[in-house]
Amino acid sequence: MSHHEVIFSGSGGQGLMFLGKVLAKLALDAYEHVTFFPSYGAEVRGGTSNCQVILSATPIASPVVEHASAMVLMNQPSVDRFLPQLPAEGMAFVNSSLASAEGDNVVLVPASDIALELGDVRAANVTIFGTFLSQVPIIDKAVALAGIQAVSKRKGDKAVEINTRAFERGLEFLTAAAK
Amino acid sequence: MAKRVLMTGNEALGEGAIRGGCDCYFGYPITPQNELTAYMARHMPDHDRTFIQSESEIAAINMVFGASVAGARSMTSSSSPGVSLKQEGMSYLAGCCLPALIVNVMRAGPGLGDITPSQADYFQATRGGGHGDYRTVVLTPATVQEMHDFAAEAFDIADRYRNPVMILTDGRLGQMMEPLTLWDKEAAPPAKPWALTGAAKRIKRTIRSYYAGRVPENNARIQATLRKIEQNEVRFETYMMDDADIMLVAFGTAARLCRGAVDCVRADGIRAGLLRPQTVWPFPHEAIAGYCDQLKTVLTVEMNAGQMVEDVRLAVEGRTPVRFYGTIGGDVPSVADVVEQIRLLTTGSES
Numbered sequence: 001m002s003h004h005e006v007i008f009s010g011s012g013g014q015g016l017m018f019l020g021k022v023l024a025k026l027a028l029d030a031y032e033h034v035t036f037f038p039s040y041g042a043e044v045r046g047g048t049s050n051c052q053v054i055l056s057a058t059p060i061a062s063p064v065v066e067h068a069s070a071m072v073l074m075n076q077p078s079v080d081r082f083l084p085q086l087p088a089e090g091m092a093f094v095n096s097s098l099a100s101a102e103g104d105n106v107v108l109v110p111a112s113d114i115a116l117e118l119g120d121v122r123a124a125n126v127t128i129f130g131t132f133l134s135q136v137p138i139i140d141k142a143v144a145l146a147g148i149q150a151v152s153k154r155k156g157d158k159a160v161e162i163n164t165r166a167f168e169r170g171l172e173f174l175t176a177a178a179k
Numbered sequence: 180m181a182k183r184v185l186m187t188g189n190e191a192l193g194e195g196a197i198r199g200g201c202d203c204y205f206g207y208p209i210t211p212q213n214e215l216t217a218y219m220a221r222h223m224p225d226h227d228r229t230f231i232q233s234e235s236e237i238a239a240i241n242m243v244f245g246a247s248v249a250g251a252r253s254m255t256s257s258s259s260p261g262v263s264l265k266q267e268g269m270s271y272l273a274g275c276c277l278p279a280l281i282v283n284v285m286r287a288g289p290g291l292g293d294i295t296p297s298q299a300d301y302f303q304a305t306r307g308g309g310h311g312d313y314r315t316v317v318l319t320p321a322t323v324q325e326m327h328d329f330a331a332e333a334f335d336i337a338d339r340y341r342n343p344v345m346i347l348t349d350g351r352l353g354q355m356m357e358p359l360t361l362w363d364k365e366a367a368p369p370a371k372p373w374a375l376t377g378a379a380k381r382i383k384r385t386i387r388s389y390y391a392g393r394v395p396e397n398n399a400r401i402q403a404t405l406r407k408i409e410q411n412e413v414r415f416e417t418y419m420m421d422d423a424d425i426m427l428v429a430f431g432t433a434a435r436l437c438r439g440a441v442d443c444v445r446a447d448g449i450r451a452g453l454l455r456p457q458t459v460w461p462f463p464h465e466a467i468a469g470y471c472d473q474l475k476t477v478l479t480v481e482m483n484a485g486q487m488v489e490d491v492r493l494a495v496e497g498r499t500p501v502r503f504y505g506t507i508g509g510d511v512p513s514v515a516d517v518v519e520q521i522r523l524l525t526t527g528s529e530s
Contacts, residue, residue: 021356025185028358034185036356061439061514063355 010074130170200366270309274388
């Protein structure tokens with residue numbers, strides 16, 4: 001069944017809302033029903049900023065994820081809050097530069113370290129998004145990269161270049177690690 | 180098919196109002212509707228229309244009054260405590276037979292309340308809210324598309340009857356993004372031969388809510404308009420009702436959850452269906468009553484302690500048992516919660 005529920009969570013400024021919006025927007029052509037829902041409640045400093053994206057062939061009852069198919073968790077508070085809700089068939093992508101997590105369906109990606117190595121720690125979100133899409137191909141990878149490049153363009157050529165490399169590193173991360 | 184765009188409910192509502200011909204927006208910030216005010220601040224000037232961030236909610240509704248008197252399509256928006264502040268102005272709009280759009284992106288009162296989604300202002304919205312014998316037309320969108328479309332249509336309804344119209348929604352619908360197709364009909368505001376536009380070279384006009392010695396006549400005129408609205412403007416949608424013996428009744432966010440719950444229990448052979456009011460005043464009494472003969476139970480689901488259920492009971496008039504399930508204080512039920520309530524009905528262990 002064509003139905004996917006994704007949680008993106010991290011601390012404010014790590015670019016999780018960005019990832020959620022990019023995914024929701026790029027999914028418009030492939031999915032009849034799409035929802036994006038941001039956390040807008042009273043969040044605490046050092047806590048989590050999260051958004052939830054649902055893509056479906058059928059009408060979406062609630063934009064709040066009840067059965068996550070995937071999670072992208074960028075810091076420890078996000079892991080502590082959301083990982084316990086991960087269903088057995090779901091997958092979690094955890095930024096292991098800043099958080100630790102265990103489990104059969106947990107993929108550890110040192111996203112902040114990779115991004116730092118590429119020249120800008122802010123590209124950690126795009127790095128882990130690449131790994132996420134390599135395992136959970138809910139939208140086309142080329143469409144995703146083009147979308148990220150288009151949005152990054154507002155911040156200049158350097159941002160486009162770093163995000164492109166970050167996305168590709170993330171995409172190849174698991175195959176590279178297996179070698 | 181027209182291109183789809185992705186917007187938050189609040190922004191889609193703002194764009195709908197602009198496309199529906201909103202001339203003036205007046206508002207004061209409050210969560211969870213701020214994206215709407217921000218959208219109007221950004222976009223109304225592009226269309227040479229008026230945006231004013233007022234000094235208070237009360238000022239905003241009175242600016243709406245002034246603009247409407249002059250014939251402009253005007254609106255304001257707020258969230259629950261702010262909408263309470265506007266009630267005096269809304270009563271005067273109704274008393275003066277003035278069109279306007281008021282948006283309430285509800286939060287969980289009473290008092291200041293939490294900013295999380297709620298439907299606790301149902302009574303206030305559907306019973307007039309301010310003092311006196313009046314009602315506002317109350318539209319209840321359940322999707323971002325409807326947030327947009329209802330805002331675009333609201334001014335036509337308000338002008339047609341010279342009566343205020345409200346869009347009643349909540350923070351979840353306001354904050355979430357969903358794809359929508361933008362309204363592409365040209366706004367066509369009617370002539371307003373009653374508007375106060377400067378009396379040079381014509382007989383002067385008067386708009387007031389109090390006519391000395393003629394208050395019953397004025398109120399009767401308002402009541403006659405309300406009866407017309409009841410005849411013409413009831414809106415609702417049904418889902419899987421043809422063979423249903425359990426009917427869920429819910430609006431807005433709660434209706435989306437109920438639709439999901441109907442799908443879940445149908446898979447197990449439970450014949451549930453949904454009736455979703457898109458207007459809660461006028462209320463679809465007749466439509467609900469029309470299903471009574473085929474039903475074992477009606478289940479009303481709301482994000483409050485039980486408000487619309489009173490209208491459902493008035494519609495059903497004792498012919499079918501009416502149950503209620505609600506969450507309060509900004510809690511939103513999950514689809515699974517609603518499914519559980521339906522199952523309780525079918526196992527006979529309902530309270």
